Amino acid sequence: MTNQTMLEQAFSGIRSSVFFTRRPDPIPGDLRIGWRLSSAILILRQCRGNTANLEQIHVLTWALRSPHGREVISEWFLAGRKPNDLIIRHDPSTARTINLVVAGGLAVRNNNSTISLTEKGERLAHLLWRRPDVLAPEKRFLSTLPARITQRSIHDLLEWGD
Numbered sequence: 001m002t003n004q005t006m007l008e009q010a011f012s013g014i015r016s017s018v019f020f021t022r023r024p025d026p027i028p029g030d031l032r033i034g035w036r037l038s039s040a041i042l043i044l045r046q047c048r049g050n051t052a053n054l055e056q057i058h059v060l061t062w063a064l065r066s067p068h069g070r071e072v073i074s075e076w077f078l079a080g081r082k083p084n085d086l087i088i089r090h091d092p093s094t095a096r097t098i099n100l101v102v103a104g105g106l107a108v109r110n111n112n113s114t115i116s117l118t119e120k121g122e123r124l125a126h127l128l129w130r131r132p133d134v135l136a137p138e139k140r141f142l143s144t145l146p147a148r149i150t151q152r153s154i155h156d157l158l159e160w161g162d
Contacts, residue, residue: 036097038128038135039064041106044117045125048148051116056154057098058090063141070141076157077145114151 043060044052052060063073098115101107106121117125128134146153 040101041125046142048150051114053114061094064138
């Protein structure tokens, strides 16, 4: 029995008319599991050897979430500007997303604490990349970055100014 059915039955004895309309929950796009899984796959694809460490995934996920994040990371990689306003938030849900990607057989954890796309993950990344209507702003941003983002480049970004 659905919540809607239970409510309709609860109000069925009342003489006044009560109507319930199912509406989708307003969940921001970057919190939806489909966005998070797809973004993680595209991020792994963008990193050298289709492999990334958790730092890389956190930084690039942070960047994908907003135009400001994309601008700051683009300036770092493309314009050589220093990230004076860089405050990267390490989101706990990113670790859970990686666990789901691994559990789904789309990536594997390596002995050196990196995560790599599996063949299945590479196929999904290829499909995501080919669809122009899927994650267009995110793919546009990733395509402007260096061909393969290294662990060293992200480490340098995070250590800048220390």
